[in-house]
Amino acid sequence: MRQEKSYSFRLRPQHPKGGKRRLSSKLRSIQVTITLTFTSVAVLVAVVVSLMLYNKFAKTAEENANMNMQQIIEQVNYNLELYVKGMRNIFETAEDQITNSPSVDSSLLMERMAMLMGSREDLVSAAVFTPQGKYVVGTAGQKLRSNTQLETQSWFTSAKKTSEISYSAPHIQNLFKGQYIWVVSISKLIQYKENGELKTGILLMDFNFRTIDELSKQVKLGKRGYAYILDQLGNIVYHPQQQLIYAGLKYENVEPVLEYAYRSYLDESTGEKRFITVRTLEQTGWKIVGVAYYDEIVTTKRDLNNFLSWFLAVVILCVIIVSVFLSARIARPIRKLERTLQQVGEGDLNTRIDVSGAYEVEQLSKRFNLMLQRIRQLMDQIIYEQETKRKGELEVLQSQINPHFLYNTLNSVIRLAERGKTEEVITMIQSLSKFFRISLSKGNNMITVQEELDHIRHYLVIQSFRFKNKFRYEIVAQDEVLQCQTIKLILQPIVENALYHGIEMMPDEGFISIRAELKDDLVIIRIIDNGLGMSNETMKVILTGGSKSMNGSGVGVRNVNERIELYYGREYGLSFESEIEEGTTVTLIFPALAKVEDNEGLKEDETSA
Amino acid sequence: MKNVRFWLTLLICAVLWTTVTSCFNSAPNYINTNKTRNIHLIVKMNRGDYWNTVKLGAEAAAQEFNVKLTFKAPDSESDITEQVKMVQESIKEKADVIILAASSYMGLAQVVDQAAYSKIPVISVDAEVGSARVRTYIGSNGYEAGQKSAERLIKLLKGYGEVGIINFTSSTQSEKQESSNGIEYGARDAEEREKGFLNYTARYPNIQVVEISYTTSSIKEAEELTQLMLLKHPKLRGIASLNETASQGAAMAIQSRGLKNIKMVAFDSSPSMMELLQDGAVQATVIQNPFNNGYLAVKHAVEVIEGINVPERVDTGTKIIDLDNMLWPENQKLLFPFVR
Numbered sequence: 015m016r017q018e019k020s021y022s023f024r025l026r027p028q029h030p031k032g033g034k035r036r037l038s039s040k041l042r043s044i045q046v047t048i049t050l051t052f053t054s055v056a057v058l059v060a061v062v063v064s065l066m067l068y069n070k071f072a073k074t075a076e077e078n079a080n081m082n083m084q085q086i087i088e089q090v091n092y093n094l095e096l097y098v099k100g101m102r103n104i105f106e107t108a109e110d111q112i113t114n115s116p117s118v119d120s121s122l123l124m125e126r127m128a129m130l131m132g133s134r135e136d137l138v139s140a141a142v143f144t145p146q147g148k149y150v151v152g153t154a155g156q157k158l159r160s161n162t163q164l165e166t167q168s169w170f171t172s173a174k175k176t177s178e179i180s181y182s183a184p185h186i187q188n189l190f191k192g193q194y195i196w197v198v199s200i201s202k203l204i205q206y207k208e209n210g211e212l213k214t215g216i217l218l219m220d221f222n223f224r225t226i227d228e229l230s231k232q233v234k235l236g237k238r239g240y241a242y243i244l245d246q247l248g249n250i251v252y253h254p255q256q257q258l259i260y261a262g263l264k265y266e267n268v269e270p271v272l273e274y275a276y277r278s279y280l281d282e283s284t285g286e287k288r289f290i291t292v293r294t295l296e297q298t299g300w301k302i303v304g305v306a307y308y309d310e311i312v313t314t315k316r317d318l319n320n321f322l323s324w325f326l327a328v329v330i331l332c333v334i335i336v337s338v339f340l341s342a343r344i345a346r347p348i349r350k351l352e353r354t355l356q357q358v359g360e361g362d363l364n365t366r367i368d369v370s371g372a373y374e375v376e377q378l379s380k381r382f383n384l385m386l387q388r389i390r391q392l393m394d395q396i397i398y399e400q401e402t403k404r405k406g407e408l409e410v411l412q413s414q415i416n417p418h419f420l421y422n423t424l425n426s427v428i429r430l431a432e433r434g435k436t437e438e439v440i441t442m443i444q445s446l447s448k449f450f451r452i453s454l455s456k457g458n459n460m461i462t463v464q465e466e467l468d469h470i471r472h473y474l475v476i477q478s479f480r481f482k483n484k485f486r487y488e489i490v491a492q493d494e495v496l497q498c499q500t501i502k503l504i505l506q507p508i509v510e511n512a513l514y515h516g517i518e519m520m521p522d523e524g525f526i527s528i529r530a531e532l533k534d535d536l537v538i539i540r541i542i543d544n545g546l547g548m549s550n551e552t553m554k555v556i557l558t559g560g561s562k563s564m565n566g567s568g569v570g571v572r573n574v575n576e577r578i579e580l581y582y583g584r585e586y587g588l589s590f591e592s593e594i595e596e597g598t599t600v601t602l603i604f605p606a607l608a609k610v611e612d613n614e615g616l617k618e619d620e621t622s623a
Numbered sequence: 624m625k626n627v628r629f630w631l632t633l634l635i636c637a638v639l640w641t642t643v644t645s646c647f648n649s650a651p652n653y654i655n656t657n658k659t660r661n662i663h664l665i666v667k668m669n670r671g672d673y674w675n676t677v678k679l680g681a682e683a684a685a686q687e688f689n690v691k692l693t694f695k696a697p698d699s700e701s702d703i704t705e706q707v708k709m710v711q712e713s714i715k716e717k718a719d720v721i722i723l724a725a726s727s728y729m730g731l732a733q734v735v736d737q738a739a740y741s742k743i744p745v746i747s748v749d750a751e752v753g754s755a756r757v758r759t760y761i762g763s764n765g766y767e768a769g770q771k772s773a774e775r776l777i778k779l780l781k782g783y784g785e786v787g788i789i790n791f792t793s794s795t796q797s798e799k800q801e802s803s804n805g806i807e808y809g810a811r812d813a814e815e816r817e818k819g820f821l822n823y824t825a826r827y828p829n830i831q832v833v834e835i836s837y838t839t840s841s842i843k844e845a846e847e848l849t850q851l852m853l854l855k856h857p858k859l860r861g862i863a864s865l866n867e868t869a870s871q872g873a874a875m876a877i878q879s880r881g882l883k884n885i886k887m888v889a890f891d892s893s894p895s896m897m898e899l900l901q902d903g904a905v906q907a908t909v910i911q912n913p914f915n916n917g918y919l920a921v922k923h924a925v926e927v928i929e930g931i932n933v934p935e936r937v938d939t940g941t942k943i944i945d946l947d948n949m950l951w952p953e954n955q956k957l958l959f960p961f962v963r
Contacts, residue, residue, distance in 0.1 A: 159898075159902070161946055185952070186950065186959050255683070256961045258918065260961060261680070261912070
């Protein structure tokens with residue numbers, strides 16, 4: 015059952031609103047933390063994965079591109095090989111015909127040569143010269159130029175040196191009128207018959223670049239890649255940008271190419287990364303050089319780039335969205351919990367949390383509700399206990415200011431005064447005064463055992479006058495116990511009880527012994543009388559309440575027991591031992607606590623009294 | 624503390640991101656060829672091997688740099704008004720760059736300023752134009768070429784004798800006299816070459832330049848002028864011609880008359896001139912680098928569009944070619960365009 019009460023207290027100071035602290039606390043919030051952590055972990059993973067993928071794919075792409083390029087160049091090499099073989103075949107056919115013809119200027123030979131010339135588009139001219147450089151015969155329709163300097167030309171000199179077929183570097187054909195054409199010349203020393211005489215001469219055949227051009231044009235190495243052909247000496251036989259090379263506007267790094275017959279490497283001499291692949295033709299010693307631009311041929315790499323960039327962007331966006339939602343979902347009940355807690359902190363104990371969400375949060379709110387309920391119970395209990403304590407004390411106090419007691423006491427005083435017993439009167443009044451001072455003791459609940467014993471002593475003094483030496487008493491206390499704390503006014507009701515119920519009715523002289531001692535950190539006070547004693551039933555009734563003494567102050571021993579229990583706990587309190595006609599021993603047990611210093615204490619009381 | 628960690632994480636993320644993206648996209652270091660550029664090439668004349676070779680060079684560059692090349696030229700080198708009209712057309716057509724070989728130094732100046740006003744860069748090739756707005760000049764040094772020609776001719780003549788010059792002009796003979804009021808209406812290269820030649824011969828007292836004839840742009844006219852000169856000066860020992868048409872005309876006059884004792888230094892390297900050189904009709908020729916002129920003009924034009932700095936002046940050089948060195952491999956490469 016819930017009690018609707020309003021509690022007002024504060025568990026902690028409120029947060030100052032606004033300002034930097036608010037921002038930073040927002041950044042430290044669980045939502046931001048989750049979002050950031052989640053995002054950064056996901057981004058890191060995505061980046062690492064994509065970098066690894068990129069490297070892997072890029073490497074594969076590079077290898078593929080390289081292989082692809084090598085295959086293309088191999089193909090060109092093969093085609094060129096065929097082409098050179100074709101040139102060689104033509105040349106050998108021509109050589110055969112000239113050698114086997116009875117005379118070089120026979121019309122049959124001229125006819126055959128013309129046929130040969132017509133069979134190929136790339137064949138520009140064919141002619142025979144003497145080793146001295148004199149023109150012997152040539153294909154029809156070609157007039158020789160003057161000042162040709164043919165003796166110095168490479169095809170002429172190299173043909174004279176060996177009996178093998180020699181291939182010249184590209185050069186201008188300047189022998190015949192009409193055109194200046196770039197050609198490659200094939201030349202060889204041959205035997206020919208002139209007027210029945212066997213002579214040695216040089217056969218020259220010039221080929222233009224049409225076929226080579228066509229062969230090379232087919233090479234597609236990316237958008238800007240190309241292939242070019244070098245001769246053994248490093249002269250460029252063919253280059254797609256031959257004119258630019260010749261004009262000195264372009265440059266090709268041929269030195270590393272010349273070193274090997276068969277290789278692939280990466281060249282950066284032009285400032286750009288380029289794949290170079292070299293293959294060498296067997297017959298001519300020409301080298302085919304494939305040039306591919308690294309960043310271009312590896313287009314996959316760039317595609318991959320774009321893809322991965324987009325991929326990363328999308329992943330990061332998704333991760334951010336998901337983590338924002340997720341963290342909001344996680345953080346919402348927690349924030350609600352926090353708000354409720356704040357409300358509780360501000361003193362509203364009547365709130366209830368109904369938070370659904372994660373299991374833990376749900377449990378937390380349930381537990382919190384239970385805790386809140388318990389807090390309310392405890393607070394109710396405390397209030398009840400406090401009220402009871404106050405009431406008990408008030409009752410004791412009221413009992414002391416009992417008019418009957420005062421009347422009796424004052425009567426005794428008057429009687430003593432009448433008898434002129436001044437000494438006793440003074441003792442009496444003094445005791446009464448001290449008795450009341452200690453009773454009040456400035457509203458403190460706790461006093462020392464010393465004071466409590468003084469209090470009871472004064473009481474006994476007063477009562478001994480009243481009962482006219484009907485009893486004797488002793489108060490024995492260990493020194494250690496004197497400074498211990500005790501609840502005030504716990505002895506009086508018991509002594510009163512002993513006097514009124516135990517001793518008053520007995521015929522003999524009574525004796526009350528009060529003994530206080532410290533044992534195992536417990537204060538034990540025994541009130542022993544040799545009075546009438548009581549039955550077990552009475553003892554039970556005394557502690558459970560109900561019995562009120564007829565002559566006493568009306569405050570039961572129960573009150574004392576209750577107060578001890580409230581202050582110190584249920585295990586402490588009163589116990590009785592009694593035997594009819596023998597007497598009663600009441601034992602008070604409560605923990606020994608040192609005197610609290612802050613009390614202004616009795617000194618001040620003394621001055622104010 | 625946590626706050627600091629948060630900013631640190633953010634920073635690391637940013638750094639990571641930039642490194643990753645930067646290693647993915649590195650900028651290419653060659654001229655961007657993804658966009659097609661409109662470049663107009665306007666030369667002096669639509670005939671002749673020289674201008675063909677310029678065009679060839681320009682086309683090679685156009686192909687390389689993804690340029691849409693518009694080639695324009697009047698029928699005659701003296702048709703200044705036609706050339707001005709062509710430049711105006713190109714301005715109207717919003718060419719990205721205009722490359723101009725000006726027929727007249729001053730005659731084209733105004734229209735070049737107009738182009739610059741319309742934010743169209745102008746590059747001059749082969750012949751300069753009298754405008755400060757021209758971005759760069761690509762061509763040979765005319766004065767130096769003139770000197771080279773004179774030097775060789777004097778050597779051939781062994782230092783004495785009468786010499787005649789066949790030069791070219793953008794205006795007819797009568798106009799030339801009228802416009803002698805200080806304004807240069809001729810082509811810059813013609814004047815420079817002539818100046819170089821005359822200044823060099825001035826050091827040789829035994830060399831007399833007896834006549835300078837100006838042809839507009841026809842081989843026929845040049846041949847006639849040469850014939851006339853030979854008639855007027857029977858003691859003439861040497862002839863220098865200062866451009867391709869003049870050279871071909873003069874050489875034809877000499878060859879047709881079979882004059883073996885007249886030495887001639889020609890200009891430019893058309894295949895027919897090479898033929899004449901090989902035949903011995905002409906002793907030497909001063910060659911320029913028309914292919915390179917055309918190529919570099921287009922290349923620099925693209926660079927201008929790209930915002931790359933181009934040199935103020937590109938001297939493509941001149942060279943004396945004679946029978947001895949014409950077949951040297953490096954000269955072969957210069958003299959004969961590689962036509963497939």
